[in-house]
Amino acid sequence: MDRNSNAYTFLFVILLIAIVASALALTATSLQPAQAENVTNEKMQNILGTVGIEVARDSAQIPFDKYIVERIALDSKGQERSDVDAFSVDLKKELKKDVEEQSFPLYVADIDGAKYYIVPLRGKGLWDAIWGYVALKDDVNTIKGAVFDHKGETPGLGAEITQMWFKKSFDDEKILDSSGNFVGVDVQKGYQGGDNKADNAVDAISGATITGDGVTKMITERLQNYLPYFQNNTNVKVASN
């Protein structure tokens, strides 16, 4: 058959595409369980990380079941939704829905009698999505710990939000100002506060201003959704602005 004829060209392409497509579909399907497991385990690992329990990704399941005593899905008014499983809520999809239909997962951890509220975060960095979890102590003001992750921030700059030193700077920070209004935590360029934990601000990463602003915005926006629940269900008075 003539290699340059149209018929041959079509035949060649159709055959090639069929082979390539089935090979890719086969690998994607066969690797999918392993990939999904990585994602689930990582989620548990991240949630546990906010309350100071560092586990290997592969062994996150057992401590997760032990310490996370409640998983609640909240609606935008702060009411519990019984029809939604909090762990399977995908914030990426959720935030695209109408406000009335959104559910916000809340994890309650009990570690040797101390109660923590863990809130998932999701926002935008410089290049792509950033996300994370922040754990609040039972005064619903002091941060116990935070973890952050990202899809495509610049290695060495924005990607540093995943690093321990950055996450550690959130420990014991307050999300309310001195008069009890919700302000969140500001990732501040040229931060001069040192170890001051009451100023609602942490030091930004040099060269990663936009990623830092994304973190600030994500903390404020996501925590906002939980204020009604905290007002109704904790004996702490949280004023929202």
Added chain:
Amino acid sequence: MAENKKLTKKEDLILFLSDTDEREGLLGKKNRKLLTDPLTDNNPITVQVLGICSALAITVKLEPAIVMSLAVMAVMAFSNMIISMLRNSIPSRIRIIVQLVIVAALVILVDQVLRAYAYDVSKQLSVFVGLIITNCIVMGRLEAFALGNGVYKSFLDGIGNAAGYAFILILVAFFRELLGFGKLLGVQIIPDSWYEAGYSNNGLMLLSPMALITVGLIIWVQRSRSRTLIEQN
């Protein structure tokens, strides 16, 4: 006479795969040249100036640079092999598209495997694994070599060129991580006493322009050592 000598099975296979008359061992002189040339006088980055984009993007730290190198090596070796196998049946009018399909398929495979078995690294490399598809070295070698050479030779050419790419990538990443973070592979190298004495990490090394300048310096060193690379006029 060589023609009268009975061929061993291994030689027979090489002859079939390499598509040439001459017989040589698996790593004979010519085949070795395919592997070593791209490391020095025919380096894809410093001499052919291909694949610069990813050399800038992922050389901030050593570890992603190493994994990226391995991923590129796998893609190049196998795409070169597959295109070489198909070289006599690809309609020449659509050969670029065929090359793209093969390269894209291999890159997706690598990405999927990394996501399942090397999750942390795949997260670090993020989009850059996908961008191997657009790496000029891959398509460049397919066009320049695999379309006209035997399967085994093309395989070696892929490995060789990827190694040349890897060599520069790792060299650049070495300097950027060392001078930018004072670390190598995440381990602190510059002692604390230096910092106390006033030494500080150079934040400029973390930005892309410094990767370009580092590559430029490597080219300078290479050209001053190897006179054959200097253009006549």
